[in-house]
Amino acid sequence: MADGGYILSRNEQMIRAIIDGTSYSTGYIQSRNEKILQAIIDGTSYDAEPQSRIEALLLHILNGTTTDVVPLSRNEAILTAIANGTEYTEEPQSRMEELLIEWLESRQAVEKTA
DSSP states (O other): OEETTEEOOHHHHHHHHHHHTOOOOOSSOOSHHHHHHHHHHHTOOOOSOOSSHHHHHHHHHHHTOOOOOOOSSHHHHHHHHHHHTOOOOSOOOSHHHHHHHHHHHHHHHHHHHO
């Protein structure tokens, strides 16, 4: 899968599927982050305790809960905005940030129409 002429990483492909509302199957899940992203895509649950800050933020998104985590990175800041339904106004500095901001904006658009 390509986005803007670039080959996407597996995580990027999964986020693209979330944004587009399409199904996605890696065939083999390689990380805990991928397991949570797959649960978001499939609308299923994920029961393991988070082992990282990113996992914790993805679980908040999956479970529809807000978080009071103070972000330590730009990716964490965008994921926190997704979880909390807040805005993120910084310009993206990477392709992953671009996708995360697009995810945030797609969720905000859905909330506005709901």
